[in-house]
Amino acid sequence: MVGFWHRLGNKGKALYSATLSPPCSSPLTLPHIWVPTQTPQRPLSSGFHRATGKTQSAAEIMSGKPIAKDINLRVAAEISRMKAAIGRLPGLAVVLVGYREDSHAYVHINLKACNEVGIKTSIVQLPQDCTQDRLIDVVSSFNSNPSVHGIIVQLPLPQHLEEETIINFVSPEKDVDGFHPLNIGNLALRGREPLFIPCAPKACIELLLRYRVEIIGKNAVVIGRSKIAGLSTSLLLQRHHATVSTLHSFTNNPEQITRRADIVVSDVGIPNIVGCDWLMPGAVVVDMGTNSDPNSPRGFRTTDDVCYEEAIKVVSAITPVPGGVGPAVISMLLSNTLDSAKRAYGFT
Amino acid sequence: MVGFWHRLGNKGKALYSATLSPPCSSPLTLPHIWVPTQTPQRPLSSGFHRATGKTQSAAEIMSGKPIAKDINLRVAAEISRMKAAIGRLPGLAVVLVGYREDSHAYVHINLKACNEVGIKTSIVQLPQDCTQDRLIDVVSSFNSNPSVHGIIVQLPLPQHLEEETIINFVSPEKDVDGFHPLNIGNLALRGREPLFIPCAPKACIELLLRYRVEIIGKNAVVIGRSKIAGLSTSLLLQRHHATVSTLHSFTNNPEQITRRADIVVSDVGIPNIVGCDWLMPGAVVVDMGTNSDPNSPRGFRTTDDVCYEEAIKVVSAITPVPGGVGPAVISMLLSNTLDSAKRAYGFT
Numbered sequence: 110m111v112g113f114w115h116r117l118g119n120k121g122k123a124l125y126s127a128t129l130s131p132p133c134s135s136p137l138t139l140p141h142i143w144v145p146t147q148t149p150q151r152p153l154s155s156g157f158h159r160a161t162g163k164t165q166s167a168a169e170i171m172s173g174k175p176i177a178k179d180i181n182l183r184v185a186a187e188i189s190r191m192k193a194a195i196g197r198l199p200g201l202a203v204v205l206v207g208y209r210e211d212s213h214a215y216v217h218i219n220l221k222a223c224n225e226v227g228i229k230t231s232i233v234q235l236p237q238d239c240t241q242d243r244l245i246d247v248v249s250s251f252n253s254n255p256s257v258h259g260i261i262v263q264l265p266l267p268q269h270l271e272e273e274t275i276i277n278f279v280s281p282e283k284d285v286d287g288f289h290p291l292n293i294g295n296l297a298l299r300g301r302e303p304l305f306i307p308c309a310p311k312a313c314i315e316l317l318l319r320y321r322v323e324i325i326g327k328n329a330v331v332i333g334r335s336k337i338a339g340l341s342t343s344l345l346l347q348r349h350h351a352t353v354s355t356l357h358s359f360t361n362n363p364e365q366i367t368r369r370a371d372i373v374v375s376d377v378g379i380p381n382i383v384g385c386d387w388l389m390p391g392a393v394v395v396d397m398g399t400n401s402d403p404n405s406p407r408g409f410r411t412t413d414d415v416c417y418e419e420a421i422k423v424v425s426a427i428t429p430v431p432g433g434v435g436p437a438v439i440s441m442l443l444s445n446t447l448d449s450a451k452r453a454y455g456f457t
Numbered sequence: 458m459v460g461f462w463h464r465l466g467n468k469g470k471a472l473y474s475a476t477l478s479p480p481c482s483s484p485l486t487l488p489h490i491w492v493p494t495q496t497p498q499r500p501l502s503s504g505f506h507r508a509t510g511k512t513q514s515a516a517e518i519m520s521g522k523p524i525a526k527d528i529n530l531r532v533a534a535e536i537s538r539m540k541a542a543i544g545r546l547p548g549l550a551v552v553l554v555g556y557r558e559d560s561h562a563y564v565h566i567n568l569k570a571c572n573e574v575g576i577k578t579s580i581v582q583l584p585q586d587c588t589q590d591r592l593i594d595v596v597s598s599f600n601s602n603p604s605v606h607g608i609i610v611q612l613p614l615p616q617h618l619e620e621e622t623i624i625n626f627v628s629p630e631k632d633v634d635g636f637h638p639l640n641i642g643n644l645a646l647r648g649r650e651p652l653f654i655p656c657a658p659k660a661c662i663e664l665l666l667r668y669r670v671e672i673i674g675k676n677a678v679v680i681g682r683s684k685i686a687g688l689s690t691s692l693l694l695q696r697h698h699a700t701v702s703t704l705h706s707f708t709n710n711p712e713q714i715t716r717r718a719d720i721v722v723s724d725v726g727i728p729n730i731v732g733c734d735w736l737m738p739g740a741v742v743v744d745m746g747t748n749s750d751p752n753s754p755r756g757f758r759t760t761d762d763v764c765y766e767e768a769i770k771v772v773s774a775i776t777p778v779p780g781g782v783g784p785a786v787i788s789m790l791l792s793n794t795l796d797s798a799k800r801a802y803g804f805t
Contacts, residue, residue, distance in 0.1 A: 273648070273649055289642070290638075290639055290643045290645075290646055290649065291638055291639050292642070293642035293645050294637070294638030294639055294640070294641035294642030294643070294644075294645065295638045295642070296642075297638075297641050297642065297645050297688060297692070298638055298641055298684055298688070299682065299684075299688075300621070301621055301638065325707055326707040326708065326709050327709075328709070328714075334647065334695070336646055336647075340645060340646070340647075344645070347682070347703060347705075350705070350707040351707075352702065352703070352704055352705070352707070352708040352709070352714065353702070353703055354700065354701070354702035355695060355700070355701055356700055357695075357698070357700070359673055359674040359698040359699075359700070360700040361674050361675075361676070361700070366676075366700065
C-alpha cells in the first residue's frame, strides 16, 4: 500500500508533499564513528517473522555503554578544541530542591560525567520548603549568566512548587533537558528544529541508529507518555517517519497493539509489564523503565518494564537494563550542553 | 487488560500516576447546550461489530452546521454581554499576502462570520512580493495593538517568506490559529493548557463530544500530520485519552492499521483515499480532507478523503463533506478570538 501512497505523491498530491520531509538528522550533532557492527541496516522483516513463527536464534543486546563512551570521548575532544580555540568551556547549572535520595544520586552521576568531559558545573541546593520566588531567582540568575549554557531544575519538585511555572522560566536557549514547551512544540512540528531534544528519546534514537535499526515506515509503539521519555520519544520517532502509536493507562488491550509493533519503546516503570506475549518475533525493544526505590543503595533503581529473559528469546534486538539507554541519556545531556555552548559562542 | 493496568494504578504504581490526568476539558469554553440526540454516550462496541460482522443499518451523519450555529449564537451572546458590561469588543486581524484565490475566499468566509457575531475585524493585504521585514512590521503592530486579540497570518505564504519566523513572531497570546510552537508544545504536554488549540482539531473533538462519541480508551487513527489538522488532532485526541496512531506517507499498510480504529480522522487531501475496506464496521469517521482547486468557483473545494457513499454502509457515524467539520472550524476561530479578548480584559 505504501507504493500506492508514493505513486500518488509522485503526482504531486497533497499527502506526499505535506508529509515528506527529510528524516530528522541524527539527534547527535557530532558525526558518528563508532557503530557496533558493520552489517547492513537491520531489516525488520516482521511479516516474515509473523508468517513463519520463527524466532531469532540470538537477540542482539543493544548496550548503551560503548555508545556512551564514544559520545563522551567525542564531547571531551570538542570541548578541548573549543577551549584551545576561544578559551571557553561549556557550563551546566543544576538546581536541586529538597532531599530526595534518587534526585541527589542522579544529579551526582550527571555532574561526575560533566567533570570528566570538561563541562564546568555549578549546583545550587535549596531546602525542601524553598519558596517559588527563591527558586525563580536562582533560575533567573543562571538565565542571565553567560558562562552557564545549560540549566537543569531536577524533577520532581516538592509539591508546593509549580513545576510548569519553573520550567517555563528556564530560558529555552539553556533548556538542555528539552522540557520547555517551546522546545517540545518545535519537536512536534515537522520542519522545525528544537534547540534541545530531551535526553532520553535522543538516546533511544541514537541506540536505534547506531545498531542500524531501520525506523522509517516501521510500526513503533511507545508505552507511556511522560514528557521525559514517552511523549518526546513518540514525537521524535515520528520525525524519523515511524508510524507511532502511543499507549497509556487508558489503552485497551495494550498487548495486542504492542504485538504488532516492529519497534517497542517502554516507559512505564512497572517491572515486567511487557511479557514476551506482548512482542512480535523479530521486534526491536528499547526498555526505558525506571523506578524510584528509596531502599536501593543509590536511592533509585532501573527496572525492566520488559521481561528480559523471556523477550530475548523472541526479539531481534533489545536494550539491557541497566546499561541500555541509561548511559546514553547522560551522554546526551553532555552533548546538549556542548551544543548550547557552541551556539552561544558561535563556535563551529 | 485495561483492568490490569488500572489495578496496578490503584496501588500507586508509576504508570497510572504518571498518565492519569483529568480528560481535557471540552475545547469549547462555553457550556454545551445543543446536542443532536438525547441518547446515551455512543458505545463504540467494535468487538461486537467485528464479531458479528453486522453493520449499522444507518450511519449517523455528524453535521457540523447545527453545532456551528449553536456556537456562533453563544459567541454572539457572550460578545453582547461583554459589550454591555465593559464596552469592548473582540478584535481579529488578518494578514493576507499575495493573490491566492483559495486564501482570499477562506479569509472572506472568516471575516463574514466574525462580523455576524460582533467581532471587529481588520485586514491587511500585502503584495505577493512583500518583504519579510514588512510582514513582520505588520504583525508587530497587531501584537502591540490592545484592541486586537487574535492575529491570523493566512497560510500558505509566498515561498520567499519564512513561515516559521513569521509564526514565531505572532504573540502567543494572540495566536488564535494555535500554530505557535509554544501553544503546540503546551497542547502536547499533559497537565498544561495551551492558550489556543488549533481550530480544526478543536472542531473535530467538539463534533465527537456533541455526537456523544466515547473517546477515552478508544483506538484512534489520524491519517496525516499537518500542524493545521493531523498533528494537532493527534495531540488533542491523546489529551482525551484515546490511544492514537498517526499515519503518514511513509506508513506501510495504512489500510490495515485504519481498519482497527474505533475513530478515524482523515487529513490527507486525496479524494476517496479511504475506502470502506479501510474501515471497521461501527467506526466513527471524521473527514477533514480539503484540497485547493483553482478551477472551483470559490478557489478551493472540500474533498472527501473518505469514500462517503461506501463508508456510510459500514460506519456508525461520519461527517459529511462539505458541512462536517468545516463550519465548526470557523466557529472555533470565533470562540478562540472571544476567549482571547476575555482573557485580555479579565472578563469572565
